[in-house]
Amino acid sequence: MNPLNQSFYLRDSLIVAKELLGKILVRQIKDKYYRFLIVETEAYRGIADKAAHAYEGKRTNRTLPMFKEGGITYIYLIYGMYYCLNIVTNVKDTPHAVLIRALEPLDDEALQVAALNRPIKSKKIFDLTNGPGKLCKALEIDKTLNESDVTRKGPIWITEGSHEFQVISDKRINIPYAMEYQDVEWRFYIKDNKFVSVLKK
DNA sequence: ATTCGGATTCTCT
DNA sequence: GAGAATCCGAATA
Numbered sequence: 001m002n003p004l005n006q007s008f009y010l011r012d013s014l015i016v017a018k019e020l021l022g023k024i025l026v027r028q029i030k031d032k033y034y035r036f037l038i039v040e041t042e043a044y045r046g047i048a049d050k051a052a053h054a055y056e057g058k059r060t061n062r063t064l065p066m067f068k069e070g071g072i073t074y075i076y077l078i079y080g081m082y083y084c085l086n087i088v089t090n091v092k093d094t095p096h097a098v099l100i101r102a103l104e105p106l107d108d109e110a111l112q113v114a115a116l117n118r119p120i121k122s123k124k125i126f127d128l129t130n131g132p133g134k135l136c137k138a139l140e141i142d143k144t145l146n147e148s149d150v151t152r153k154g155p156i157w158i159t160e161g162s163h164e165f166q167v168i169s170d171k172r173i174n175i176p177y178a179m180e181y182q183d184v185e186w187r188f189y190i191k192d193n194k195f196v197s198v199l200k201k
Numbered sequence: 202a203t204t205c206g207g208a209t210t211c212t213c214t
Numbered sequence: 215g216a217g218a219a220t221c222c223g224a225a226t227a
Contacts, residue, residue, distance in 0.1 A: 042219075051219070062212060080209035082220050099219060120222095133220045143211095174219060 001026075001159035006151045009070030009089045013096035016070075016089040017043035018188050020098055024106065024161040027113075027139045028154065034110040034139070036129065037161060040102035040189040040196050042172045044086070046095035051178035054095035065147050066095035073156060075136075075146040082133030083142050087150060087158075101173070101187070103129040103139075104195040114138035126194045166191040170200045 004023070009016060020038050027034045044052040046066065053076070054063045065074040066088050074086040074097050090096040105111040105128070114128040118138045129135040136142070141156070150157045169185040176182065189196045 044219075053219080058213095060213070076219085077211055079218060079220050080211065084219065086219090101219090131220070137221095172219075178219095 003151050003153060003157040003159060006069070006071040009087065009151070010091055011070070011089060013043040013045055013089045013098050014186060016087070016096075017041040017098045017186065018167060020087070020100075020158070021167055021188055021190055022162045022165060024159045025100070025103060026153075026157050026159060027141075028156070029113065029140060032109070034113050035106040036103035036110055036135075036139070037106055038100060038102075038158075039104050039193045040100075041187070042099040042101055043186040043188075044097045044099060045186070046090075046097075049178075050181045051172060051175040052095070052097075054097075057095070059095075063095065066097050067093055068147070070096070071149060071151045073145060073148045073150060075141065075143055077143065078133065083136035084132040085136055085141050099132060100135065101132050102189070102193075102195045102197050103135045104193065105129065113140075130195045130197045132197075165193070168200055170198075173198055 020041050023038050025036045046052050046054045047057050054066050069092045070089040072088050074088050085100045086097040088097050120127050129138050145155050148156050168189050168191050170187045172187045
């Protein structure tokens with residue numbers, strides 16, 4: 001399967017966040033490919049979005065990738081312990097990004113790496129990748145993969161997937177400081193999917 | 202089922 | 215020096 005091309009990413013993160021659901025994220029580790037379904041995303045919309053790192057156009061070493069053209073990764077460390085994977089969208093100097101919040105392993109191989117990288121007690125396999133910090137651990141994603149091109153075959157890329165599902169919109173998670181942006185429904189997930197991190201109340 | 206605190210270090214002021 | 219787009223285990227109920 002070929003990567004989605006860059007035009008897919010050169011749009012508002014709200015659109016891309018919705019359309020990334022059901023797409024397949026491919027992670028290459030040492031000549032092996034692991035496939036995961038994207039089941040939960042959040043849109044962060046740059047300048048106007050108080051929850052976004054790039055709010056008011058804040059340009060620092062950390063946020064720099066978001067100011068580039070869509071189609072690359074933006075990876076940051078949170079709470080000193082966990083990485084979060086984002087896909088940069090929209091055109092240059094419009095710092096939009098989509099946070100990948102949950103993935104579903106699509107085959108046994110994918111399940112095996114996830115379990116290996118993230119040993120857990122419970123037998124519930126959805127605990128492996130049902131959260132942004134968890135999935136980075138499970139897929140060996142850290143800052144060395146920051147600014148990876150997802151429109152070409154490399155460590156991470158994204159291909160076409162399924163369209164057989166319903167989309168649920170909900171509030172984004174854990175952004176208490178975002179004021180009036182706290183309650184906008186810019187989180188999207190696949191209805192009835194076991195790997196979604198937080199369900200709508 | 203739900204709440205709580207601790208972990209741990211990068212990033213920016 | 216404060217605070218962070220989180221996770222886990224323990225405790226309560």
